[in-house]
Amino acid sequence: MGRLLDFLDDRLGIVSAWRTSMSGKRPPAGIGFLRTLGFAALTVCALQFLSGIALAFHYVPTAGLAYDSIRAFEQEVPGGAFVRSLHHFGASFFVVLAVVHLARVFFTGAYKAPREFTWLTGIGLLGIVLGFGFTGYLLPWDQKAYFATNVGTEIAGRTPLLGDALRTVLNGGDEVGPPTLTRFYVIHVVLLPIALLGLLAVHLMLIQRHGVAAPGRPVGDEGSPGLPYFPHHTLKEAIVGAATAGVLFLAAATFHAPLEALAEPSDAGYEPRPDWYFLAAFQLLKWFKGPFESLGTFWLPNLFVLALALVPFVDRTPERHWRKRKLATSLGIATIVFVATLTILGALDAPDNQRVLRHPLGCTETEKLGYLALRRARCLECHELEYAGTRYGTEDHDAPRFDELLAERYAFSTFDAVLRDPEGELGTEDMPAFDYLPDVERAAIWAFLRKLVPEKQ
Ligand code: HEC
Structure with missing residues (x-):
């Protein structure tokens, strides 16, 4: 054992390094x-x-x-x-x-x-x-x-x-x-x-x-x-x-x-906030404007x-x-008091970003495209959707709830026609037309909603 250590120390110097830095060192x-x-x-x-x-x-x-x-x-x-x-x-x-x-x-x-x-x-x-x-x-x-x-x-x-x-x-x-x-x-x-x-x-x-x-x-x-x-x-x-x-x-x-x-x-409505250890710096930003x-x-x-x-x-x-x-x-x-105060002020000033619908794991590319298109088009600002036990969207609209709508028989052709021309199809001016969306995006929104709300048999 001792011979092995000597051999290794001769080549690598680990034992002497250990002695000089650890066991032989007296702080x-x-x-x-x-x-x-x-x-x-x-x-x-x-x-x-x-x-x-x-x-x-x-x-x-x-x-x-x-x-x-x-x-x-x-x-x-x-x-x-x-x-x-x-x-x-x-x-x-x-x-x-x-x-x-x-x-x-x-x-x-x-x-x-x-x-x-x-x-x-x-x-x-x-x-x-x-x-x-x-x-x-x-x-x-x-x-x-x-x-x-x-x-x-x-x-x-x-x-x-x-x-x-x-x-x-x-x-x-x-x-x-x-x-x-x-x-x-x-x-x-x-x-x-x-x-x-x-x-x-x-x-x-x-x-x-x-x-x-x-x-x-x-x-x-x-x-x-x-x-x-x-x-x-x-x-x-x-x-x-x-x-x-x-x-x-x-x-x-x-x-x-x-x-x-x-x-x-x-x-655009999202209010960003950094992790807590950048809050002090973030607070400074709010004070120094222009x-x-x-x-x-x-x-x-x-x-x-x-x-x-x-x-x-x-x-x-x-x-x-x-x-x-x-x-x-x-x-x-x-300094400690100052930085701590800034951090606490930053933490108190928390934005309340509303709950955003999350897509389920295992979406296809199309479904994911539809998910993002749905968010960009802000459909949930008028329509509600209940998914996995949580309600998303606002209640104060007479737009039908997506989950109720799609649970019944609802054809893509109707959906697509409504999106392109809500006024012609439903006689309503309360829903903007989404005829500017590429065809694939309307189809993708449909695919995504169908993924969340499968049609009842
Ligand atoms: C500004 C509010 C608003 C937005 C944004 C909106 N809708 Fe609507 N939508 C409505 C209203 C209100 C109705 C009900 C109109 C009626 O039946 O008189 C409606 C109806 C519909 C219908 C038809 C329901 C039926 O009875 O056949 C579909 C499908 C639909 N919306 C899908 C969407 C999709 C998808 C989006 C996003 C791309 C969207 N809407 C965005 C307000 C909105």
Whole structure:
């Protein structure tokens, strides 16, 4: 056994690496559970990779199939719904833990010399995590995804000088469409993982190089060494990592990741709203309108990030204890209160988007075309439809209910004639003519309605 280890160590250097980094390393005395938050974030990161790979095995990254592939994964693959929820809530956990870890580093002054670059790589990692959130959001291709991404790429489009180019590159055109999905998918599963792993490697190497900052001691005073890193601090990390994973699993098993109706760009009444961790930025947009718009979309958010990045270079005092850093500590608390307030204001201001009919899984291409045409034509603004126990549409119209109409014998020829010329067929002016629709779309609407409401025998 010992000979085998010697052999391997001679070739690979793993045993000595283990000794220098873990069992032989003695971090300063007094480091406790607060120093495990980074590891908790790392645990969630690993789970995101695993659940993400499982999702990617089933996901079809095209506008026509993305939504149904997600639903098929949830409904037909054992554990699919759980895995998707895990990935969905995992994103939030990742953001929360990264931010709390950053706050810990800030309030303990751990970013000070010689750890400035550890801090910088950390800020970069947080940016990447948010990038994952932003690009991942579009992938289910539901209403929320489509409209929130439109807001996001619009904001990118208002960047001074580069805006138009940036928006066009992200969208793959003027607005969000099928090419956007392809691009966001590539960013989400190729570019960001590479960036994350690269930067994470540097971050961890720097942590190895400089060790943990001695709690409460000024710069230059690395305190007295405590117990070896392994197994003492690693045990704390294992406990916190396992607890984090446990809470995430519980959340994913209890709550279901939301999924709205299939995206339909013509749905002008839809009020977009981003995921909660972008709500603060979203709230700024509402405040700065007209000539001050770029203040909310570009200047304030970017100056904030810049200020954060510059923290270790501006704050050059040696003190690390929060009580001896009155200005830094108060600024930190003020920032947290401000961002939290913006987020809460954004959350309170929730739009009530009405329930949109969802097409059932297993529709043919024609039926799906009919489903989207029905939504574009706004038939359900006058007609009601009861499907799978839910009523869609408005009650305050004398238009017949689709489910009642079609349950009886109703021929496509009648349907088609009514759509083309309601006034001639029914003598009504209450229904607009749909003679402008291509023949295939009228037939497709019929096919879709027939799928939902089969004729009674
Ligand atoms: C602006 C409101 C409105 C919209 C939008 C509308 N309808 Fe109608 N529709 C009506 C009203 C009102 C009637 C009943 C007219 C009557 O019988 O006097 C009707 C009647 C019909 C009928 C005939 C029912 C019968 O008794 O034979 C069909 C079929 C129909 N609508 C289909 C559609 C479809 C499909 C769409 C979407 C492409 C649509 N309608 C959009 C208001 C609307």
